[in-house]
Amino acid sequence: MGQIIGYQRVSTLDQNTERQLDGVECDKVFTDKASGKDANRPALAQAMDYAREGDTVVVHSMDRLARNVDDLRRVVRELAAKGVTVKFHKEGLTFTGEDSPMNNMLLTMLGAVAEFERSMILERQREGIAIAKAKGKYKGRKAALSSEQADELKAMRKAGKSVTAIADHFGISRQTVYNYS
Incomplete structure (x- = not known):
């Protein structure tokens, strides 16, 4: 049985990661305090490098791992190719690389929702700045x-x-x- 590796991400230094992975026993946890706009985050890279075959990477929710479908699918695919299971706690979904078409559809759809959400946040921000x-x-x-x-x-x-x-x-x-x- 492999290790349980936790990955947490918050967008700013003053945000708290406490609610993420609350009650989930992890052998090691990697935490980024950076925007999820892309997958170039140091702790994510360390977690992906650290994970070995038989390990499970647990993330609170899909939007903590990636804010766009391409990055989400790529990270899950890279981990699965190493024999690492990826679990999303909030969504209750697990990906092993031998996933059903339904699981793959859910990954893509929920990833698209996270991407849409980020786009809406940026649009509201731009509108608010223009009004101000x-x-x-x-x-x-x-x-x-x-x-x-x-x-x-x-x-x-x-x-x-x-x-x-x-x-x-x-x-x-x-x-x-x-x-x-």
Whole structure:
């Protein structure tokens, strides 16, 4: 009998994973605090690498594993190809790689619902921002640098200082240096 491997995901650092896998006994748990917009998440990669034939990966719900059908099917397929069972606690579904057409349809349909849900969230967010901008209540993100710092950055660039050195000096990304110069 293999190990029970838990995978949890929340979208932000301040969110809590307590409700996920509550009451599920796991030998090891991997947790990501990142958006589910794509499958490029460190703990997910570690969990997939860690899982061996005979293991079971348990996830609270499909939308915690992936927010689009392609990623969901790919992750489940890759794990099943290794002989790993994938269980979705909330949906009560288990995938082994030898699944029935009904199971595969459910995986695709429920994955599509998660993808649709994410699209609707983004659409509502864009609409809300547009309304707030029209009312003058949305100012956007706070500038990374003050106007004095921006002037200093431009002078440093003009003097030939490297983008990396400038980024380190101000504690900003290289892209932000490019945006200001």
